[in-house]
Amino acid sequence: MTAIIDMPDLPRTARRPQISNPVLRWLRTNLFSSIPNGILTIVLLAVLAKGVISFVQWGIANAVWLTPANDSSACKAVRGLGACWAIIPEKYRFVLFGTYPFDEQWRPALAVALFIMLFYLSTRRALWRRELAFLWIGALVLISVLMWGGVFGLSFVSQDRWGGLPVTLILATSGLAFGFPLGVLVALGRRSKLPAIRSLSVLYVELIRGVPLVSLLFMASVMFPLFMPSGFNIDKLLRAQIAIILFAGAYLAEVIRGGLQAVPRGQYEAADALGLSYWRKHRLVVLPQAIRHVIPPLVNTFIAFFKDTSLVLIIGIFDLLTTAKTAIIDPAWQQFSVEVYIFVAAIYFVFCFAMSRYSRGLEATSGR
Amino acid sequence: MTSDDPRPPPRRSFFAALGPNELKGLFWQVLVVGIALAVIVFLWSNTVANLSARRITTGFAFLGREAGMPIADSLLAYSPGDSYLWAFVVGVANTLRVAVIGIVIATILGTLIGISRLSANWLLSRLAAVYVEVLRDIPLLLQLLFWYVLMQGLPAARAAWRPVDGVFLSNRGLILPAIPIGVPQLWVLGTAGLGFIAFLAIRRWLVAQQMRDGTPRPAWPLALGLIVMLPAAVSLLLGVSWTIEWPQLRGFNFVGGLTLAPEYFALLIALVTYTSAFIAEIVRSGIQSVPRGQWDAASALGLRRSFMLRQIILPQALRVIVPPMTSQYLNLTKNSSLAVAIGYQDVVSVANTTLNQTGQAIEAISLIMAVFLTISLGISLFMNWYNARIALAER
Numbered sequence: 001m002t003a004i005i006d007m008p009d010l011p012r013t014a015r016r017p018q019i020s021n022p023v024l025r026w027l028r029t030n031l032f033s034s035i036p037n038g039i040l041t042i043v044l045l046a047v048l049a050k051g052v053i054s055f056v057q058w059g060i061a062n063a064v065w066l067t068p069a070n071d072s073s074a075c076k077a078v079r080g081l082g083a084c085w086a087i088i089p090e091k092y093r094f095v096l097f098g099t100y101p102f103d104e105q106w107r108p109a110l111a112v113a114l115f116i117m118l119f120y121l122s123t124r125r126a127l128w129r130r131e132l133a134f135l136w137i138g139a140l141v142l143i144s145v146l147m148w149g150g151v152f153g154l155s156f157v158s159q160d161r162w163g164g165l166p167v168t169l170i171l172a173t174s175g176l177a178f179g180f181p182l183g184v185l186v187a188l189g190r191r192s193k194l195p196a197i198r199s200l201s202v203l204y205v206e207l208i209r210g211v212p213l214v215s216l217l218f219m220a221s222v223m224f225p226l227f228m229p230s231g232f233n234i235d236k237l238l239r240a241q242i243a244i245i246l247f248a249g250a251y252l253a254e255v256i257r258g259g260l261q262a263v264p265r266g267q268y269e270a271a272d273a274l275g276l277s278y279w280r281k282h283r284l285v286v287l288p289q290a291i292r293h294v295i296p297p298l299v300n301t302f303i304a305f306f307k308d309t310s311l312v313l314i315i316g317i318f319d320l321l322t323t324a325k326t327a328i329i330d331p332a333w334q335q336f337s338v339e340v341y342i343f344v345a346a347i348y349f350v351f352c353f354a355m356s357r358y359s360r361g362l363e364a365t366s367g368r
Numbered sequence: 369m370t371s372d373d374p375r376p377p378p379r380r381s382f383f384a385a386l387g388p389n390e391l392k393g394l395f396w397q398v399l400v401v402g403i404a405l406a407v408i409v410f411l412w413s414n415t416v417a418n419l420s421a422r423r424i425t426t427g428f429a430f431l432g433r434e435a436g437m438p439i440a441d442s443l444l445a446y447s448p449g450d451s452y453l454w455a456f457v458v459g460v461a462n463t464l465r466v467a468v469i470g471i472v473i474a475t476i477l478g479t480l481i482g483i484s485r486l487s488a489n490w491l492l493s494r495l496a497a498v499y500v501e502v503l504r505d506i507p508l509l510l511q512l513l514f515w516y517v518l519m520q521g522l523p524a525a526r527a528a529w530r531p532v533d534g535v536f537l538s539n540r541g542l543i544l545p546a547i548p549i550g551v552p553q554l555w556v557l558g559t560a561g562l563g564f565i566a567f568l569a570i571r572r573w574l575v576a577q578q579m580r581d582g583t584p585r586p587a588w589p590l591a592l593g594l595i596v597m598l599p600a601a602v603s604l605l606l607g608v609s610w611t612i613e614w615p616q617l618r619g620f621n622f623v624g625g626l627t628l629a630p631e632y633f634a635l636l637i638a639l640v641t642y643t644s645a646f647i648a649e650i651v652r653s654g655i656q657s658v659p660r661g662q663w664d665a666a667s668a669l670g671l672r673r674s675f676m677l678r679q680i681i682l683p684q685a686l687r688v689i690v691p692p693m694t695s696q697y698l699n700l701t702k703n704s705s706l707a708v709a710i711g712y713q714d715v716v717s718v719a720n721t722t723l724n725q726t727g728q729a730i731e732a733i734s735l736i737m738a739v740f741l742t743i744s745l746g747i748s749l750f751m752n753w754y755n756a757r758i759a760l761a762e763r
Contacts, residue, residue, distance in 0.1 A: 030488070031491060037489050040492060044489075194397045196401050210744045211740045212705040214705040214708060218720060222733075226419065227414055229414050311706070313509060345506045345511075348510065349506055
């Protein structure tokens with residue numbers, strides 16, 4: 001373990017004879033700098049080659065790419081030897097959009113496009129101003145209209161027919177949109193000088209963070225009907241959404257609290273000296289600075305609960321993972337779940353990877 | 369201000385007009401607490417009404433009743449005739465079994481990968497980066513289902529894979545050779561544990577001595593004596609047998625050895641690989657946080673690499689590493705509740721079955737919460753103690 005740590009500026013590298021060929025020099029410094037390092041490189045190359053070759057054999061060479069509709073015999077013939085990518089063209093509409101009426105599926109597709117556009121615009125530093133909030137409200141209204149319909153000649157689609165990627169995006173984005181103001185209030189509450197408010201905030205944050213999200217979701221699906229007056233009931237998706245908002249609120253509150261702590265005392269004092277009230281002080285002076293400090297961790301928290309929305313599978317809500325799992329119940333395609341999981345994993349990966357690259361980029365620039 | 373002052377009084381908001389700050393604070397507190405209480409009373413009265421309408425009696429009396437649920441894979445002896453209380457205890461033991469072992473393996477794997485990311489070997493550091501990137505950006509539940517499907521796709525017991533002699537991998541899970549642990553073996557292991565504690569105490573004293581006069585006093589002979597020789601002597605004296613039990617294929621299943629059921633194995637792999645990716649990042653940033661001057665100073669003193677890493681770099685890196693590591697441990701424990709998705713019976717899964725069988729939703733969920741809050745508190749207390757121990761001693 002000690003030999004492989006990169007220690008900056010080893011003097012012995014300077015003593016080496018200079019190699020003029022840049023490729024060889026790169027190989028020498030990065031792969032064969034010492035004998036153990038060279039052996040390590042060769043072993044790793046061998047393992048990597050073996051892995052890549054068997055994956056290419058399974059995933060490309062022996063794979064079945066297309067079959068006639070609903071006919072998995074070609075796939076069954078190569079089972080164990082090659083991948084059955086043919087299941088993706090067969091099932092992708094169901095995996096992406098669930099049981100949404102087939103002819104209307106352009107609507108959830110458009111909603112997904114709107115979500116991606118919204119995320120993209122929110123990453124632009126030039127647009128970080130009050131108007132962004134209106135953009136969010138506008139986009140969310142537009143998405144609701146698209147998904148539900150019932151106006152402008154769109155047929156009404158009840159939310160128990162929604163499914164797939166739009167549901168995942170709705171759960172995560174609304175979790176952020178509603179959890180964020182909640183998180184701000186709780187973070188302020190936790191730093192408040194008023195003991196009752198502070199202890200209520202601490203209780204909320206610690207209780208939510210102390211238990212797994214699964215148990216909150218169970219609570220939403222089982223206990224919520226008990227909590228409400230008899231006869232009053234709300235949809236399962238909305239109940240899960242409430243659980244995710246409460247969950248997100250607690251985690252976001254902790255991140256925002258970190259940002260509040262990073263604002264120098266002088267800023268608070270200056271705001272007080274100007275005679276600003278508590279709310280104006282926070283709205284105009286403290287929060288803008290605090291939130292700017294914590295945008296990278298906020299993005300990371302968002303990535304975390306974007307992934308965590310997949311837990312709604314356990315209470316039977318049709319998000320992207322649940323539709324994937326349901327798609328392979330079909331007896332003809334039952335054996336090819338690995339391919340579907342890889343497809344869904346790729347979708348999650350693209351979203352999370354893009355966001356984590358963005359957050360890292362922010363961290364790098366904010367240090368300057 | 370006199371009455372003939374021509375200026376109008378400054379405009380004040382309603383809340384500012386309420387009076388001095390204390391009064392304002394009191395007003396807000398009463399308001400918020402009042403709202404919270406109102407919500408709680410509202411929910412509570414609804415719940416009571418709903419429960420009586422459904423003829424469900426509240427309380428924990430149901431814990432004494434016969435559970436009747438099967439638990440396939442458990443550490444403790446359990447049969448469906450046992451009570452709900454015992455089923456819960458078995459569930460907690462199953463949660464702890466996956467969490468504790470998962471934390472240990474994830475820490476080791478994550479540390480190795482974190483160090484690999486800093487390696488001078490380009491290939492190794494790239495591979496480690498890909499590992500971290502891929503595992504972090506895919507939901508844990510998806511990874512868990514993926515591993516579980518792979519487990520189910522393994523050959524049947526008769527055609528099991530044998531990566532190493534005596535190790536079988538089949539759709540029955542992972543079967544390993546094991547040493548049966550009984551009372552005599554526990555005596556020997558207990559001696560080794562006591563020896564370890566004694567060694568720590570004596571080493572502490574030795575280090576104190578070294579601090580006083582500067583003479584290094586090697587502690588390893590003591591370790592050898594107390595942790596290895598002493599238990600070995602006890603073992604010989606009692607005549608304890610340490611024969612390895614090799615698993616054998618009988619009919620359609622294996623006999624002997626240690627069996628890790630597919631559900632447990634899949635859960636363990638998923639938790640360990642997922643968490644290790646996060647731990648790797650923590651370890652990497654911890655090591656990178658140690659200023660370059662510390663490396664330079666240590667090498668200028670002519671210290672050996674291993675000594676330098678152990679005595680100079682690691683103690684400083686640990687201060688950065690430990691706090692986020694605590695939250696990873698907590699995450700792993702909480703994430704073990706995903707077991708319910710693949711049918712490994714941890715505490716959440718047992719509580720969920722109980723809830724479906726008895727309708728005691730509030731009790732079942734408060735038990736889950738109590739268990740996890742206790743575990744979280746335990747981990748936090750331990751890590752805080754450890755963190756205080758390694759914290760910078762300010763002078």
